[in-house]
Amino acid sequence: MIHQMVRNEDDAWDLSQDGFVRAWKNVKSFRGQSSFYTWLYRIMTNVALDWLRRKHVRGNAEFDDTIGLRSIEPGAPTAPKPVPAPADGITSGEVRGRINAAIEMLSPEHRAVIVLRELDGLDYKEIADVIGCSIGTVMSRLFYARKKLQHLLRDVYEQL
Amino acid sequence: MNNSDIPLSPYQEKLTAYVDGLLPPAERAAFEREHPEAAAEKAAISALGAALRSHSEPATLRHGEFFNRRILREITPAQPVSTAEIPAWKLWRLVFAGACCALASVGIYKAAVAPDTLQTKYFAEVLSVKAGDTKLTAQVVHADGIAVVWIDGFEKLPGDYILK
Numbered sequence: 001m002i003h004q005m006v007r008n009e010d011d012a013w014d015l016s017q018d019g020f021v022r023a024w025k026n027v028k029s030f031r032g033q034s035s036f037y038t039w040l041y042r043i044m045t046n047v048a049l050d051w052l053r054r055k056h057v058r059g060n061a062e063f064d065d066t067i068g069l070r071s072i073e074p075g076a077p078t079a080p081k082p083v084p085a086p087a088d089g090i091t092s093g094e095v096r097g098r099i100n101a102a103i104e105m106l107s108p109e110h111r112a113v114i115v116l117r118e119l120d121g122l123d124y125k126e127i128a129d130v131i132g133c134s135i136g137t138v139m140s141r142l143f144y145a146r147k148k149l150q151h152l153l154r155d156v157y158e159q160l
Numbered sequence: 161m162n163n164s165d166i167p168l169s170p171y172q173e174k175l176t177a178y179v180d181g182l183l184p185p186a187e188r189a190a191f192e193r194e195h196p197e198a199a200a201e202k203a204a205i206s207a208l209g210a211a212l213r214s215h216s217e218p219a220t221l222r223h224g225e226f227f228n229r230r231i232l233r234e235i236t237p238a239q240p241v242s243t244a245e246i247p248a249w250k251l252w253r254l255v256f257a258g259a260c261c262a263l264a265s266v267g268i269y270k271a272a273v274a275p276d277t278l279q280t281k282y283f284a285e286v287l288s289v290k291a292g293d294t295k296l297t298a299q300v301v302h303a304d305g306i307a308v309v310w311i312d313g314f315e316k317l318p319g320d321y322i323l324k
Contacts, residue, residue: 004216013227021234096215103212109165117180118209119216124182133165139176140168146179146205149212154204157211 001041004115005048005108007100015051019044034129042130045112052108095156102152110145117142171195179205284309 002019003012023043030039090098103111112131116122124135131138168176177183178191179202192198284307289298296313 017227017231017234020231024231024235092215095211096217099212099215114212118212124180136167136173137165139173140165143168143172143176144166146208149208150204153208153211157204157207160207160211160214 001115001120002044002048004103004119005045005111006051007104011051015047016044019047022047038126038129042132045116045130049108049112052111056108090156090159095160098153098156102149105152106145106148110141110148113138113141114145114149175201178202283307 002015003009006012006015019040023040026043030036034042103114106114109131113127116127116130122130124138127138128135174183174187174191175195175198178188178198183191284300286298286300286309289296291313293313296311298309298311301308301310
């Protein structure tokens, strides 16, 4: 999960270590109100979110969530393609690169819900527990994150 | 601008629930009737999700032992060492070992190093000469490992004289 969020293996292992150490140091605060799995997941997600926010503050000029939303009605059945589709298809490596680039354009909060929902398969309630927000917030973030990825990757996933 | 938490309209909320298959059957059917474009949207998002899943590499832990060791080092509390916790017998043992080393050093020096520093086997030195005859002189000559007391100025040395 951390790897999917930070998109860099070395950073992911460092953050995993931080997460495990933080869990160890705070294990006394685990009160059994959620499953241990959810509690650990929350710590790991927060570690990754903190790292992404710090990275954001340090000057990565991305995470403009309004990209692709000003001119597109949310829920519109089609959206303009940002780049023309290559004529002869696209290789797996290129697809991976496009997906990585698109995910890196998401804000930390959007990235988290996309990873938890689409890659880890958590339901709304579990995501809300892990992130510490309401189900409505989860749905809102998911909606806008998907819209942005659709805008950035439509030509990619339509070919697959 | 970060619009992560902009509330959804009722349509957007239903569409999100519909895409994720969370609408009850009756509500889903009514939603599809009202919004025929929703099925295409659901298919598009499903394709997007499939693309994300199929092209996301799982991270492989290549140096698990190193990873575990780093975590263990982090979570193991540091053990402060204070002199109060050192048992007295350890201090005495240290003192005894130090004294033994000093004695051994002195012994080795005397047995092996010190003799080499002497020029000759015998040592003699004339500290003073007291004689009525001022022409009488005495000196020591070191040569070939022996010391010779050289007395000069005697007219005649008694035959039974023994140098002490």
